[in-house]
Amino acid sequence: xxxxxxxxxxxxxxxxxxxxxxxxxxxxxxxxxxxxxxxxxxxxxxxxxxxxxxxxxxxxxxxxxxxxxxxxxxxxxxxxxxxxxxxxxxxxxxxxxxxxxxxxxxxxxxxxxxxxxxxxxxxxxxxxxxxxxxxxxxxxxxxxxxxxxxxxxxxxxxxxxxxxxxxxxxxxxxxxxxxxxxxxxxxxxxxxxxxxxxxxxxxxxxxxxxxxxxxxxxxxxxxxxxxxxxxxxxxxxxxxxxxxxxxxxxxxxxxxxxxxxxxxxxxxxxxxxxxxxxxxxxxxxxxxxxxxxxxxxxxxxxxxxxxxxxxxxxxxxxxxxxxxxxxxxxxxxxxxxxxxxxxxxxxxxxxx
Numbered sequence: 001x002x003x004x005x006x007x008x009x010x011x012x013x014x015x016x017x018x019x020x021x022x023x024x025x026x027x028x029x030x031x032x033x034x035x036x037x038x039x040x041x042x043x044x045x046x047x048x049x050x051x052x053x054x055x056x057x058x059x060x061x062x063x064x065x066x067x068x069x070x071x072x073x074x075x076x077x078x079x080x081x082x083x084x085x086x087x088x089x090x091x092x093x094x095x096x097x098x099x100x101x102x103x104x105x106x107x108x109x110x111x112x113x114x115x116x117x118x119x120x121x122x123x124x125x126x127x128x129x130x131x132x133x134x135x136x137x138x139x140x141x142x143x144x145x146x147x148x149x150x151x152x153x154x155x156x157x158x159x160x161x162x163x164x165x166x167x168x169x170x171x172x173x174x175x176x177x178x179x180x181x182x183x184x185x186x187x188x189x190x191x192x193x194x195x196x197x198x199x200x201x202x203x204x205x206x207x208x209x210x211x212x213x214x215x216x217x218x219x220x221x222x223x224x225x226x227x228x229x230x231x232x233x234x235x236x237x238x239x240x241x242x243x244x245x246x247x248x249x250x251x252x253x254x255x256x257x258x259x260x261x262x263x264x265x266x267x268x269x270x271x272x273x274x275x276x277x278x279x280x281x282x283x284x285x286x287x288x289x290x291x292x293x294x295x296x297x298x299x300x301x302x303x304x305x306x307x308x309x310x311x312x313x314x315x316x317x318x319x320x321x322x323x324x325x326x327x328x329x330x331x332x333x334x335x336x337x338x339x340x341x342x343x344x345x346x347x348x349x350x351x352x
Contacts, residue, residue: 010135011052011128018112018131018186019059020047021101025094025118037071040118044078047116052127054081058109063101065090095197095207098182102192113192117183120149122230130186130228143191143220146180147228153300157234159313161297162290163321164248165232167224170216177224179212184230191220206251213258226298245317249324252286253279276329283322290314 024040040062048054060079063086067075076083086104088097098115105113114130116122123129130147149165151157170176182197185208195214197207215222235241256278294310295301302310 007132008051008128011132012056014112014131014134015052015056015127016058017110018057018114019061019105019110019189020057020114020116020127021061021063021098021105022116022118023063023094023097023101024065025063025092025097037067037074041074041078043116043118043121044075046122047127048078048080049124050122050127051125052131054079057081059084059106061086061101061104063088063097065092094205095182099196102196105189107189111189112186113189114186115182115184116230117232119233120183120230121233122184123228126184126228126230129225130184133223133225134186134188141188142223144180144185144187144215144222145225145228146177146222147184147230148224148226148298149181149184149230149232150297150299151232151234155302155306155310156313158294158297158299158302159310159317160234161299162293162314163286163317165297166286166289166293170222172216172219172221173223175224176221177212178216178222179209180222182208183232184228185222195220200254203254204247204251206255209255210258213261229298242320245320246324249283249321249326250328252282252321252325253328256282276326279325279329280322283318283325287315287318290318 022043024036054060060081060083062075062083065088067085067087072083072085084104086101088100092100101115102113112131112134114127126147130145133145134142136142146167148167150161151164165181166179168178170178195211195218197211200207200210212222235244253276259282260278291311291314294307294314
């Protein structure tokens with residue numbers, strides 16, 4: 001049997017016991033009334049053409065905050081299978097939507113749960129490559145599999161990918177990763193039930209990184225599947241891109257205590273409470289990793305003048321992130337009211 005046939009066989013056996021959970025929070029931004037449904041339908045049509053057919057799954061779940069009956073019928077028709085629609089509040093956060101979607105997984109039919117985002121464009125074999133590792137024989141069985149997420153193959157996309165979607169080898173097992181991203185990951189159902197996304201006040205998009213560190217602390221292996229690729233859209237406007245960068249920088253402040261606890265010895269734990277100094281150091285270290293990661297993340301390589309422009313973009317983007325980190329580190333412009341709003345903020349991701 002060829003390897004491709006073996007992989008699809010493993011994936012089909014796992015899919016028959018898998019719930020696919022899609023959230024639509026990132027479609028709220030911009031002129032959402034005009035574009036959100038169209039964006040979601042493009043994703044559903046893309047998923048319907050996967051090498052792993054929609055009908056192969058035990059359950060499909062879509063969380064939303066206002067799809068009417070006609071829209072739901074159109075999505076079901078595109079999917080070619082039944083879909084469980086879970087309505088959530090308009091102010092439900094991104095990670096809360098993931099948790100709520102999981103709460104509607106039918107435990108009697110599903111041993112696994114796969115998570116995707118409505119603002120991502122998956123490769124044609126994404127689900128096959130994400131689920132196939134679960135079907136490989138081994139002891140103990142895999143607890144989680146993380147796919148590879150990138151932005152587009154443009155110079156801007158290449159620069160942003162090295163910043164937002166880095167993967168670090170895990171000390172727990174060869175081929176495993178310390179971290180994952182919530183738009184491209186699958187779990188054994190009981191593992192996600194135990195470690196599900198927790199509450200992080202005033203944090204925009206760092207919950208999956210914290211969960212990754214928690215899993216590592218508990219000795220839970222997250223296998224990395226490089227070929228399970230999905231492309232995250234870029235924000236629709238440069239203004240929203242700058243806003244995203246600033247919030248990413250602010251998130252680094254909330255992440256710093258977890259990073260310090262995971263990577264520094266106990267004698268240096270005080271560093272997590274050094275005001276803006278620790279986040280600035282984290283951002284400087286991240287820039288170094290990003291520069292080294294360029295041309296090593298599966299995107300078409302950038303050479304010559306294109307590499308020079310991409311490096312300049314990378315440094316410029318990191319500078320905006322760092323300003324956001326330092327500003328939050330000193331408490332500038334970050335009050336309690338804004339902290340409460342951040343988790344439910346939505347940018348616009350409707351570009352086709």
